[in-house]
Amino acid sequence: MITINQLDFGYKKNKKLFSELNLKLEKGRIYGLLGKNGSGKTTLLKQTAGLLYPDSGDVKLNGENAGSRSTRFLASYYLIPEEFETPGLSIRSFVKINAPFYPNFNEEQFYNYLAEFKTETDGKLNKLSYGQKKKVLIAFGLAANTPVLMSDEPTNGLDIPSKSMFRKIMASGLTEDRLFIISTHQVKDIEGIIDSIVILENGKIIFNQSLESIGDKLCFKTLKSLEEEEVLYSEKHLNTYEAVVRRSGGESTRINLELLFNSIVEGDGGVVKEFSN
Amino acid sequence: MVLLKNLVIEKSRKMENIQTFSIKRVFLLMQKSVYENARYVLTGLTTVFGIFTIVLFFNALHDGEAWKNMQSFYVIGFIIAGLIVSGMAFTNLRTKEKAMSYLSLPASLLEKLLAELLLTTVGFIIMYTAIFYVYNLLIYLVGAPFNLHANILNIFTKEVFEGYWLYIILQSVLLTGAATFRKAPLFLTLFSLFVVGTALLIIVVLIALSFKGYLESSGLENLRITDDEFLKGENPEHHPLVQIPKIMFYYVTAPLFWVVAYFKLKEKEV
Numbered sequence: 001m002i003t004i005n006q007l008d009f010g011y012k013k014n015k016k017l018f019s020e021l022n023l024k025l026e027k028g029r030i031y032g033l034l035g036k037n038g039s040g041k042t043t044l045l046k047q048t049a050g051l052l053y054p055d056s057g058d059v060k061l062n063g064e065n066a067g068s069r070s071t072r073f074l075a076s077y078y079l080i081p082e083e084f085e086t087p088g089l090s091i092r093s094f095v096k097i098n099a100p101f102y103p104n105f106n107e108e109q110f111y112n113y114l115a116e117f118k119t120e121t122d123g124k125l126n127k128l129s130y131g132q133k134k135k136v137l138i139a140f141g142l143a144a145n146t147p148v149l150m151s152d153e154p155t156n157g158l159d160i161p162s163k164s165m166f167r168k169i170m171a172s173g174l175t176e177d178r179l180f181i182i183s184t185h186q187v188k189d190i191e192g193i194i195d196s197i198v199i200l201e202n203g204k205i206i207f208n209q210s211l212e213s214i215g216d217k218l219c220f221k222t223l224k225s226l227e228e229e230e231v232l233y234s235e236k237h238l239n240t241y242e243a244v245v246r247r248s249g250g251e252s253t254r255i256n257l258e259l260l261f262n263s264i265v266e267g268d269g270g271v272v273k274e275f276s277n
Numbered sequence: 278m279v280l281l282k283n284l285v286i287e288k289s290r291k292m293e294n295i296q297t298f299s300i301k302r303v304f305l306l307m308q309k310s311v312y313e314n315a316r317y318v319l320t321g322l323t324t325v326f327g328i329f330t331i332v333l334f335f336n337a338l339h340d341g342e343a344w345k346n347m348q349s350f351y352v353i354g355f356i357i358a359g360l361i362v363s364g365m366a367f368t369n370l371r372t373k374e375k376a377m378s379y380l381s382l383p384a385s386l387l388e389k390l391l392a393e394l395l396l397t398t399v400g401f402i403i404m405y406t407a408i409f410y411v412y413n414l415l416i417y418l419v420g421a422p423f424n425l426h427a428n429i430l431n432i433f434t435k436e437v438f439e440g441y442w443l444y445i446i447l448q449s450v451l452l453t454g455a456a457t458f459r460k461a462p463l464f465l466t467l468f469s470l471f472v473v474g475t476a477l478l479i480i481v482v483l484i485a486l487s488f489k490g491y492l493e494s495s496g497l498e499n500l501r502i503t504d505d506e507f508l509k510g511e512n513p514e515h516h517p518l519v520q521i522p523k524i525m526f527y528y529v530t531a532p533l534f535w536v537v538a539y540f541k542l543k544e545k546e547v
Contacts, residue, residue, distance in 0.1 A: 075383035
């Protein structure tokens with residue numbers, strides 16, 4: 001559904017952010033695009049949305065070239081940006097002027113999502129709090145029913161109950177013909193909803209795996225001693241170690257996203273090597 | 278399960294039916310722009326008509342002559358309101374956040390440009406003229422009991438239509454400026470016009486001076502473009518040397534700037 005082929009891009013001519021970047025994302029999945037601050041997550045989303053032009057290579061969404069910015073391409077996705085400005089209009093007016101551009105927009109769904117988020121539908125959009133505005137955009141993005149929904153740091157500004165509601169709503173909004181990308185550096189916020197992980201580091205995709213394949217190869221354990229298992233990465237806590245170990249036998253553990261992320265970004269490459277064959 | 282499958286098929290059918298160009302989308306974009314900028318434009322128009330009312334009030338205390346010249350009010354208001362509306366063009370490109378939302382809105386660049394163009398030219402002319410006529414009628418009715426005879430504006434004159442056309446030309450330049458400059462586009466466009474105009478003037482003067490030298494050295498220092506021998510009895514206004522630049526100015530300038538605005542919009546990145 002999304003194909004990025006040999007993408008080269010840099011904000012400055014002599015400083016490349018992406019060099020020969022390749023990525024393929026399939027429909028029916030929720031991808032967690034993870035990376036540290038400044039790793040290029042937002043830029044990658046902008047490239048996918050056709051808001052930036054590549055220096056070379058191409059980005060395709062549903063077969064449509066991102067650089068074309070054609071109506072069909074733009075109607076294929078909805079982007080919930082991290083920073084946004086909302087007009088001084090009521091939510092109803094906002095829907096009235098924006099929804100007709102999305103052929104599969106479902107107004108009933110939109111108001112249902114807002115109700116689930118416990119967001120008021122009266123009053124002006126620009127008078128709402130940042131978190132409330134974000135909920136309106138998330139509800140709109142989901143109700144737009146675009147094949148691709150991209151969100152950049154969607155949980156920023158959401159309170160704890162809203163974060164868990166966000167996870168629930170996102171998971172319920174996914175259908176077999178849709179693809180969601182959630183870009184974040186707050187790994188814990190998307191635990192339990194994503195089914196694939198893409199990690200971006202210094203402009204390179206260093207990890208792109210589904211949770212099934214991660215579960216097939218790794219286990220996440222709390223150990224008293226590192227000699228107990230075949231440890232690929234560990235973090236020392238007070239008297240124990242949080243460890244990523246090679247999976248042996250039929251055991252399976254809950255994936256600790258934060259630990260996995262750290263093992264890939266901060267580790268010695270042992271975890272990544274497990275997936276290289 | 279079957280229902281879900283049908284829903285997926287229906288959704289993908291709707292996606293495939295999206296047309297490359299749709300006049301309905303142009304109107305939707307215009308509607309969106311009106312909704313988002315209505316308050317700004319209405320404030321501007323209220324100020325303009327408020328100033329008219331104050332001027333007419335004080336003039337009524339003096340000699341009431343201004344009441345007979347609604348045409349002048351119309352033209353002055355047209356220029357001021359035109360500049361306000363120009364400031365409204367592509368307001369969605371002014372900040373990074375707004376530009377992201379605008380550029381990712383499912384409509385083609387041509388549709389987005391056409392919507393801004395129609396709104397700031399035809400839309401503005403119709404709206405301003407309609408409001409002015411209502412105002413004119415009110416002034417007429419209010420003035421009559423006090424022996425103040427306001428005339429009723431007649432827009433169906435050659436001068437008014439020429440004025441509209443000149444406005445459309447100016448608007449094409451301002452539209453290009455709005456698509457080019459993120460901050461203070463009106464000021465920067467007018468400033469750029471001034472700089473380019475001055476540069477052109479200097480070039481023309483330099484060419485003229487060098488020609489003067491050439492003509493003098495060739496013994497043709499007394500040749501004038503208006504000489505009968507040169508024009509062969511033709512009206513200077515009809516001479517190709519006058520006609521060609523005039524036609525170019527009237528019919529080429531605006532489309533040229535619209536094309537430039539399109540490409541400026543196309544190259545926008547956020």
